[in-house]
Amino acid sequence: MSQRLETSAEILKLARLVEQDPDQLGFLDSVSPAELRALREGVTNTIFDAGAQSLKRVAAGAKLLPSPLVAAIALKSFGALLCARAAGAVDPGKAIDVAKRLPADFLVDVTIQLDPRRVAKIIGQVPQELVVPVAAELGRREEHVTMGRFLAYVPDSAVVAAMTALSDEALLRTAFVLEHKDRLDHALGLLPPERLPGIFANASQLGLWPEALDLLEHLSQARRGPIADVVAEQPVEVIEDLVSAVSAARIWENLLPVVGVMSDAHRLRLAAVPAFHEPTVLGEIIEAAAVASQWADLLPLIDALPDEVRSLAADRVAALDEKAVAELVAAVSSNELWPRLLPVVRSMSEGSRTAMAAMAPFHQDEVLREIVVAAATSGLWVDLVPLLRVLPDPVFAKIPDLVVALPLDLLTALITEALEALEILEPFIDILNRMDAASLDHIVGLIDSDLATLGEILIAAVIERPDVRRVLGQLPPDVLDAIDRAADRLGLRADLDKARA
């Protein structure tokens, strides 16, 4: 859970405890959730410890009386507050037996006054037929904090029963303030499959996007993906509302993982919504990703943006300071995200790309090796070339050794792709021309090899592509000789010479 939302949930709980409007405690938004929780628990202890010894005597007295009589006294005389305070000292079996004889309204009053931690054993045994009406009434009274604390101590079956009894709004609000949210994924998984998508489809209408995103964050990856797709399937105006809500609450760190887990098709749909194209919004998103190191979620979103907007976003990324770029490169490296980043770099303006290429994180030997391997593996030479063109010369000088070190299949793939267009072939020729003698010998050896298809590919290009033929003429002489030998071997020399003539 993001710190911001977690603090916001803790403020709601503390405000409920001290009977204040949450807005009056808004000044606590800079305090960590753990600190607010510690304070809340301390205050709860102070309140509930008052008169604890005396209340134990009340509880002891209850044990001696028959349950119907205890229920009558509780309802007509003691009232909800006294019952709630004494409950912690009552035998759980007796407490349940008494509770069954009390009306739901009264039980709700008692529940509101309980400290669930002190009556966990009782709550854990409350039968479902009591949970449902109490949950429904708590929802109706908008006692979400009470419900959130209560549900932390009931078994799964009761959680499902309670959540089923709640409206979408009450469920979202309750889940937001739930104690021990690690149970959420499991509990929500027990709901009917159509319930969750319905809740998210309604989040905009309910004005509860922060709560909905918080809920999504607590779902497992497997459950989150399909729900994230539901978010992307909403009408444009709903997504516009989502963007507006997330921007206002500054909770991009909550939305980005949702975007990251969507299917590519759904992400494209979402990214096409104009609200994401606003420069201010793009700036907020990239800043949030940089602060929370959410590059793995951000890059797929940038990739999915329409071309012009992607360029704008890419320039924003390039404008980050070197520390942030170092984190970006580290995240891309550890998550093997070069196929995501290279197209972004390609989308940058020349100036931005040059500035980024001048940064030290891109000059590391291992990073350069990964980039070259990723380009060859994923057919990204076209995306890599713009970066290669602007690398400082001493850094570019490292590339030939990395290319020659590629396994034969990747080298073949790289050359095949480079032959597709002149603007990406020329840098490749440049790389070959900058290879040392040993590297060139290796390339020549591959072309000479019967096993390799490199020779065939190059010969075909010379024969069939006049434009490529001219550029290939700039190959190192040793390589041109190897192509000739391959043509002799393959019986294509006449065709090759004819094409050259």
Added chain:
Amino acid sequence: MTTPRAELERHLGGPLSPGLAALSDADIDALAKAIVDATRSQKQALAAAIDNGLDIVPRVLRGAVKKALFG
């Protein structure tokens, strides 16, 4: 008289954590006041509940019963 910071420390069982300590004096005052008011209000509500809880006991016995039950 307990200062607002001391009031918060009492509930925390130790010194103020960094985030709380960084609050302005005005915010600390507001927070401590809200907590003091709430604990006082709860205390009064419990006392009233105890008194009401004895309504069914004959008036002459209430003192003894109250002492037996609530000390």
